[in-house]
Amino acid sequence: MEFEAVIGLEIHIQLQTRSKAFSSDSTEYGAMPNNQVSPISLGHPGTLPKHNIQAIEKAVKMGLALDCSITEVNRYARKNYFYADLPKGYQITQFDTPLCVGGRVPFKPKDGEPKQVRLIRIHMEEDTGKSMHDQDLYDTLVDYNRAGTPLIEVVSEPDIRTGEEAYAFVTEIRRLVRYLDICDGNMEEGSLRCDANISIRPKGQIEFGTKVEVKNMNSISNVKRAIDFEIERQKECILSGQAIIQETRGFNGLNGSTFSMRKKESNNDYRYFPEPDLPPVLMTQSDVERIRQEMPELPGALFNRFTNDYGLSEYDASVLIDDKHSAFYFEAVCRQQNNYKAVANWVTVPVRGYLNEQALGMEDFPLPPESLAELIALVDEGVISHSIASQKLFPALLENPKASARELVESLNLATNTDSSEIEGIVKAVLEQFPDKVQAYQSGKTGLIGLFVGEVMKRSGGKADPKITNQLLQKALQSL
């Protein structure tokens, strides 16, 4: 029997705001436990929540980026349940009026066709504290620093079919939150968290199978691993005649398996009702337009512009837009330099190579776009060769990012040698060094020209003008 998986994702995104969703407490990650708290985030009696407009606007940006419709009258709700990391005994969230409705996430899975996953909603809520079960031998410890941090929850339709698609979906979400500067997208630190609802059904069947929720996947590749594992587990269950149990499962990153955490015998009754302490937040059409104006250009639009306006290949364009800092850097260089293809090559290969080597992000790349533009111009003008540019000038610039590329060419004596008489001397010396190769060349092995060119280059320290070298070599070989 052939099976098909049906997967919906819920992604929690911590919004990067200076203060919490409903109080002025700081949201910094990594502070000592229970230091970023006030009576409000600890749910002390007599405290009241307050809207954080900054957080709401960030959430609107995410909705606009994903083509959601933005709700005008936003009511907040209380979700009631008891747990140690929930100080008030309820979570402030949205229930019947999510900030963003509908929308879609386009992506292209590895080796697959482009696809769109529809969204059900994006709503706002506050984060809980963090229960730590592994810090103490006997007790669970709770850190309330996180309590009250603004979150958005992105809920997809069950349109995802494979772990690979889920991987691409979450990658796209992460890229967008980084473009929008609303979250650092760090799954290890939990600022972006993903839960997956997974069921399988015989291919062609309309009804859904029993769904299992998988939690605790703290990286995008673990999302894929967990889903792949879970699909196989459910297949084996069904094929061996067992029923799938509706439950919540955790993911063990060490061995790549999922394990049962709790059975869902009946749905919890969270007793949602409108939050009486918070008036609804109005998000008018003009508010939405103002927020839209504040948004940076997004990867989809950049891709179109890079391929159309700059004539880049789809591959180059997609590599550049992978990270907004690369894309913006590329454009900054292109403002000074119209050899766009060369700019794309420089940004995607040597620049990226350097960053990987140094374990830096593009935002930390030391070279100003003007310098890279100048470097490319020097190559284009024939002042330096490409290899000198990449092997000598580029590293020199990285060591001295404030220096002018042109001045470095001079002070390091990197300019291409176009002095024919000087090159002629080297050519002569090289041909004299390899009489047997010269003979072979003359008896028809013309491919040896490459060897001679290489030798001339070596002796000239890479500076001999390749065109002149070639001409002089041809001439010398013919006249021998």
Added chain:
Amino acid sequence: MKHYTRIQDIRQDLEAGLISCAQLVEHYLEREQANRHLNAFVEVWADEARARASEVDAKVQAGTAGRLAGAVIALKDNLSYEGHKVSNSSRILEGYEALFTATSVERLWQEDAILIGRTNCDEFAMGASNENSAFGPVKNAADPTRVPGGSSGGSAVAVQAGMAHASLGTDTGGSIRQPAAFTGLFGSKPTYGLISRWGLLAYASSFDQVGPLTQSLEDNMLLTEIMAGPDGKDASMSQAPAPTYRSAQAPSKARFAVMRQALEHEGMDAEVVAQTKALMAKLEAAGHEVSVFDFPLLDAMVPTYYVLTTAEASSNLSRYSGMMYGYRSPNATDLESTYTLSRTEGFGAEVKRRIMLGTFVLSSDQYDAYYNKAQQVRAVIRQQTDEILASADAILIPTTSTPAFELGEKSKDPVAMYLADLFTVQANLAGNPAISIPLFKNEQGLPIGMQLLGKREEEQSLFDLSKLLVDLVF
């Protein structure tokens, strides 16, 4: 010591050097000692009040004293005052000290009020007799076999028996006005959103308001004015600028609307009805318009009120879990038993009843039948209230259907107790301001209060109409 009913008189005598804050504080402390049997205070801050008195005396000398210099004020035990215990007269908050001060209290403090202590109340402000307190019942000074009303019963008796000049209460369904009526005080609940709820321990967030219990209309206005106005910490407040009130002036012609059921409802005390009718006649004789209207939803008001307030309470009180502060059961062994035992042992019977009721009405299979329906009824009550007030300046109804009842009389019958709120919940359901005015006494000398319910954010008019009634009767 001369008996003062108005802060302005105290101020005058302070400035004339006839009295001092120190003397006033000693006076109230003596009265408190003499009236311990009434059980009005949960805690008296005697030393602090004395120290504060000499501070304020110095300010009076220096001419820098605020508007409440000489006003010795008691706080209901559900208002936060930094560094002081606050318990909502519940065991569940045993040992808890407030980490910040309620905005309402802070604003009194800024005007040099002297805070003398916190007063007993029904646990979590749930009750109409002050018999639901972990500290035992409060007794009415007019007749100690009778209740003072609730839930702000301690605040009422503290002023009634001269243990404080004025007090703060909170009013969710009548908890200021009903005890004010039972003890012969002016007690007002402002428009919802006029006074910040920051620091008020929530019972039902969309109903709760802070307000004053005073011996005079002037004091009531002054305290309301000082506490009123926007506070960035309470998002549910009106954003209108803080009001300022001029002295109350009785209008020469006013329109009063009287609810027919208030004159005819079963359970109405005959003397209350008679006094109401006499007042109506007097008003008409003085050239005012008195119309009688039917309010068919009267009998839906108390159920609507209880569905919505218990729903909000069930959620608001979830934070009292034994985890972070307050009472934690010594018998708890794990998370689950920390919750169940701490809450079972920490809350009193009435609070538990309301938490369960609220949990029930919010459960997903009952939500539409109760919570949702009650929200709809609330909207209709608000609308009908507005309609009546479109052709009248205020609604006139007795604050309560009877004068103060006997201790224990209704405590075994929750429904009878809930009906004690019959005439007061309308203001909270609709968000309108209302005031109980101590106009009458019955033959036994028990106070009877008349209530005026006015238009939202038009407290000045409500105070003017109150003055009219006071002038007419006295």
